[in-house]
Amino acid sequence: MTTINFSNELSELLRGGNVQMDLPVSRLVEKALMRKEGVLTSKGALSVETGKYTGRSPKDKFIVDEPSVHDNIDWGAVNQPIDKEVFASLYKKVIDYLKTKDELFVTNAFAGADPNYRLPIQVVNEYAWHNLFARQLFIRPTEEELETHEAEFTVIAAPNFKADPNVDGTKSETFIIISFEEKVVLIGGTEYAGEMKKSIFSVMNYLLPEQDVLSMHCSANVGEEGDTALFFGLSGTGKTTLSADPNRRLIGDDEHGWSHNGVFNIEGGCYAKTVNLSYEKEPQIWNAIRFGTVLENVYVDEKNGEPDYDNTDLTENTRAAYPIENIPNVIMPNMAGHPSTIIFLTADAFGVLPPISKLTKEQAMYHFLSGYTSKLAGTERGVTEPEATFSTCFGSPFLPLKAARYAEMLGEKIIEHNVNVFLVNTGWSGGPYGVGERMNLPYTRAMIQAALLGELDGVETVTDPIFGLHIPLQCPGVPDEVLQPKQTWDDPEAYDKKAKELARKFQENFKKFSHVSKEIKAAGPVDFTLNASE
CATH class of the missing domain: 3.40.449.10 (Phosphoenolpyruvate Carboxykinase, domain 1)
Structure with a gap:
């Protein structure tokens, strides 16, 4: 021994x-x-370069x-x-x-x-x-x-x-x-x-x-009025990009705790994905990459030293690690009050979830436990194209305790602080991966800004017949038809088929949460498992 x-x-x-x-x-x-x-x-x-292990x-x-x-x-x-x-x-x-x-x-x-x-x-x-x-x-x-x-x-x-x-x-x-x-x-x-x-x-x-502190795989920022927002989502869904808002101060881009005092960053830096990075789309991240930053697996021109962020010969999981101070409008120390808005980010490879929808408390718990997204290429070894996946609490690979522990804590805090919760799809629109296109980033930014400013609070919504999500009919800066995913598809029947396919995946995944209340179970999509031939 x-x-x-x-x-x-x-x-x-x-x-x-x-x-x-x-x-x-x-x-x-x-x-x-x-x-x-x-x-x-x-x-x-x-x-x-990190050799054969790029994730x-x-x-x-x-x-x-x-x-x-x-x-x-x-x-x-x-x-x-x-x-x-x-x-x-x-x-x-x-x-x-x-x-x-x-x-x-x-x-x-x-x-x-x-x-x-x-x-x-x-x-x-x-x-x-x-x-x-x-x-x-x-x-x-x-x-x-x-x-x-x-x-x-x-x-x-x-x-x-x-x-x-x-x-x-x-x-x-x-x-x-x-x-x-x-x-x-x-x-x-x-x-x-x-x-x-x-x-x-x-x-x-x-x-x-x-x-008694909720640990969270999320990014966080705070507005001029002290309104804190959390962004949950797996790697590649846009946490870093969407929380780096020039009109809000960054608390952190990936890991946070939520105590009785409010939210605090667990880290002192950012670990941003750099694939297809450009100054036009993400100026804050672009400017943050300077002396002291570590670039992982990014192709660099030997003659002029210029990084080529579009080159994915080594991996799509190219990264930049830099201190949070490299972001100009960061709040120091990285702490703020209790959140007023929570946003769940998902990169839906099926292309059927709405770009933004308002969640009830029960729906918030359902989707937090589900943690649906698409596992993006390069984040883990062996993943070469997006795969539908469910990661409990949007971070199951990093949760040593049972998921219910984190979910119950989040549910209690949502109720205690009367938090608005939205589900935002940063994935595909107009069709599934390979047919449709990735969601327009400026549209996503506009939807999130509207959610944070309360501009969606009084907007009329329509309930999705399959997922039960409450979809706003209008959003400033976004064409109305973009908000309704079925309207972006050329073939409505193909949309229905793909939506029911995803609904069945939700239902199958949620079977492992047999202990939750009937209200939370009922907050998910319609159960199509009995009609799998549809």
Whole structure:
């Protein structure tokens, strides 16, 4: 049996002469260039490639099955258990491996902008650019805070250490393992930096609800009148793009907590998708990509250093990691009051959901639990075109607890703060993927602006006969026919067939939520499972 003292092993590693502690951004960029980990673009961003892993590896993610968490974790395909002895053996191997490196890079940071709920962390990296990524994505302590900083969780990332599944108990060479008792995230076999970010999010999704704080996979911003808005949606549905509004101040683009005091960002940076990025469509993100930014898997012209965001030879999951301060109208610290509006974003590959619809409280709970969208190409390995998928709470890959825990907390807060909830489709219109076209971004912006300003509150709506959604008949800045998805299709019968197909998928997926109330179950689409031949 493998018996080790985890904290002693880590302390010995961090006392090594190869450790570079809390290097500033400029030094980390220098180190990355000297080590040939990346190249500079014309604007000074550090461009890197992550090899064959250009997205998360969810099948290689584990949680150590420990007595203190065993009864709390929602074990299954998402939260796969791994034995503590197996973890201990792998941990020792990684530590011994890192001791042999010429240099190690360590950054101390926080997760959680609200001092009442923040988690002090440290990130240990084999690569300088990984440490730069961590420095930009997590919350950076002040010099005064750094003096008293004591990490409560440690991320150790060793991309060049590859596991042997036959020996190490993993499923492949790659592993992402969380130990809540030892307060460690162990990552190896993958260069994709997003694993560090999402692992700490998973940790916060376990710790925050224990403090009566709802952790959320969403972006958030606040208006001039102090009105806070949340944007839920999986990667690629537009959270980052749509929350970067020049008329509103950004709280954060991906991960938040909702406490009794209001909303706070869990991170200190943004991790924006850059595929087809242009100044005309997304000027704030375009301008945020400068010195200190990490560009992942973006093609860069060797002659002039210009990035080509339309080039997807490496992956469609091209990314930019930059500090949130690079966005001009960000609120600092990243905290605001209770939300008045919640928007669920979905990229509907079937092309049948309306561009915007108002949800009742019961419909809000139904669609939050459903978390429907299309898994977009490049976000995970092996996905080459959009696939219809349901991700509970719009973030099931990162939820260690049972979904009902998060859903019940959200439902209580919607009622307590009288929040308006909308479902917005940023996916396809006029037909399914391959036939229709992606929703016009200016139209989506106009609809969201109308929702945030209350301009849809008194607008007449029509109830969709299949999905039961309340669709506004008019919206400022949007042609009326665009609001009714069936009217955008050339063949109404084809629309009905595809809509019923999606309705059946909703019904089939929702069977796993047998414990919810009849009112919530009835808030979904009409049940066409008995007429599957339609």
